[in-house]
Amino acid sequence: MSGGNETFYQPKNFILIGIPGLEVAHFWISILMVVMYVLTILGNCAILAIIMPKETFHKPMYLFLSMMAIIDLVASATTTPKIFCIFWFNDKEIDFGACLLQLFLIHALSMMESTILLAMAFDRYVAICHPLRYTSILTNAIIAKIGVLAIIRGSFLMAPAPFLIRRLSYCQNNVIYHTYCEHMAVVKIACTDTTINQVYGLTVALLVIAVDIVCIAVSYGAIFRTVFRLSSSEARRKALGTCGPHICVILISYIPALFSFFTHRFGHNIPLYVHITLANLYILIPPMCNPMIYGARTKEIRRRVVVIFRQQG
Secondary structure: OOOOOOOOOOOOEEEEOOOOOOHHHHHHHHHHHHHHHHHHHHHHHHHHHHHOOOHHHOOHHHHHHHHHHHHHHHHHHHHHHHHHHHHHHOOOEEEHHHHHHHHHHHHHHHHHHHHHHHHHHHHHHHHHHOHHHHHHHOOHHHHHHHHHHHHHHHHHHHOHHHHHHHOOOOOOOOEEOOOOOOHHHHHHOOOOOOHHHHHHHHHHHHHHHHHHHHHHHHHHHHHHHHHOOOOOHHHHHHHHHHHHHHHHHHHHHHHHHHHHHHHHHHOOOOOHHHHHHHHHHHHHHHHHHHHHHHHHHOHHHHHHHHHHHHHHO
């Protein structure tokens, strides 16, 4: 959006509408979201409770899974409680600074998770293509550095966003057609030139999503080439089985993110309630499903869960 001689105006707070067009269904939608949020907390806390105390689980794949569980818990806590306030108590106001903080955390945490997904793809590549060098390449020191790199990368790339938004004028308009402060949703309601913000958003998306997807694809290209050269069908099945959970998590993480990204820029004919509903599922489904997928598909985690239940019994 652009404007000519509008007086600069920055609201003290924003109004989050929720899901436009589905206001009458907010309560029933919230019931489903509560179930998903509870499963998210229980699943990710269970993953951390299983992995962190046991040294036998202090291996690269499980440590990366723990990092992802922490990111998912923080990301869910950043958005979901406010959504419940909107749906249950009609508390739609959010302070301008709180909105910027929420915006920063949502996107920075998404970038951190993307970095961990890329690291997990590298983990599978080393384990399958260079198994004899696995322990020497992916040491605990390297894993710790990857975790720190994920935090720095997400924080550094997202740091300009709040400052770029602060320079925008809103011309008495403070209504955001969303359930949370998403970057482009906040930028779109400004009445001054937002070219810098849009270029910045596109650049960051290319530096994170596009680069990570390409690197993951290259890793799996090398993995599949190595796997299909194996003479034993059982060895091929076992090798691909270790990649299954990671591939599932990649799909449920990147597909909604790409849909939201392209809809903001090119999906002008897609109803707003469809876009906002899918944006909510994007922040709820991956954190809920990640522990379920790894719990169901990883033999060691399943065994540990059985042992815990037997001890409780």
